[in-house]
Amino acid sequence: MVRKLFEKERAREIDKCSNIINSEVFSERDITFLPEPVQKYFKVCGYMGRPKIFNADVIWKKSFIKLSPEKGWTELETRQFNSVIEPVRIAYMKALSMPLQVRDIYRDGQGHMYGKLFNLIPVVNAKGKEISQSSLITLFTEILFIPSYSLQSYIKWEPIDSVTAKARFIHKNIDVTGTFHFDETGKFSRFETNDRYYNKKGGKFIKKRFSAIADSYLEKDGVQIPNKVRIIWHLDNGDYDYFKGEIGNIIYNIRD
Template sequence: MKSLYISEVKKELAKYAECTDERITEKDLAPLPEPVQKFFRHGGYLGKVKMSQAEVQWAEVQFKRSPTTKWMNLTCSQFNSVPEPTRIVYMKSTIGGLFPFEGRDKYQDGQGNMLIKLLKFIPVANAKGKEIDVSALVTVLAECFLVPTYALQDYIAWTAIDSKTAKATITYHNTKVSGLFYFNDNGEFTHFVTDDRYYSEKGTEYKKMKWSAVAGNYLEKNGIRMPTYFKAIWHTEKGDYEYFKGTINAVRPLKIIELR
């Protein structure tokens, strides 16, 4: 599973191997809604290089497989590519402290896929199809301010709502999803809400469910203020189901020679 992750990341890195030093300018920000512009300015992104391929370095990650199960610790490696919206994540942990399992969650080439294996060889899940494509693209959108160059791409359309809210719609490979981004007085992105993500209790039947992502604990690193805490929540008929939470050490450019 780790080899699969590496091969998929290498495929994306090879597409855009040429480095660019293009920087974020006021011209890039001009078409954006007020709170999104404020995020870039107050976050220190003006004048910084447009990061097109990045590694999200997760420090601590916890996950709940259902509303009634306990939190489990995960080790995560995450890669994002901007020219074509791409997100690939490798996860590993143990069930009950005894049985190792690995997962690879991705949106690549316009398709989503969640692959999980137990004891390295036993398939547990291999979710794919329209609902997975939609849900995986929503995740790319929700996390776009981790790699803010996403927000400048033509495949994301922005609509101004008010001084602290902006609507974003991402369209790729005939899939379109939308959501609302909320910001605080400091221009920091605080949470994202959408009705375009699919929920499944057992992995067989899917229905659209309100879903949100929350960001916080902004810290300044190398002149940029970035969120270092992120969590995801399903808003079900039975109540809120928070199933993912993690802390981020850094988001940095990734080159093929560094991948192992």
């Protein structure tokens, strides 16, 4: 079953974290090398003095996907797990209007999207260079949702100005860049990259501008987390809103 595959892979990643001693907290010394707006984000969103994060469950309250620019929105049940020390992202998505389940993973430099109809008939089995790079970029968009990612050696930061910073994500054989934008309060508002592959009809992959937008924030246990988010492809014939959702919570440092 697709759901069981997600649960098995999540448990495997959690087990890798079993020996991590979670006594360190985010400090000024940790963030001094970061560009000005990223430092401000840590402070404004309440992470300073809190435990550093080694993994997280992202709890989606609502989520929707548009399978092509011409189609309408499909509502999803979405579960997501991220790990930090070695970058990992695993998501389970179940369509509520059709018998389709999908597991999407980035791990060890490889991306893989696998899906079944009726939990029996394989209909998606996407992998390869373009899928791996695109899967890593999905994780890239979330490095401020789970901000310990920002401190890892595979992320290289470059300052731009007081509300913008560029980052380079280098992992295994993948090397991509993106730009992070922040609003006047210091919260992350938009990520943009030109390094993600768009799958055109006929199976041809081309790079297109890609954005992730955080429209609002929610306070949970003294931390400001992104709440309503959108994913957009910027195509030649106009913008294609691909995904939208509402995060209800992010639970950090999962051990079971």
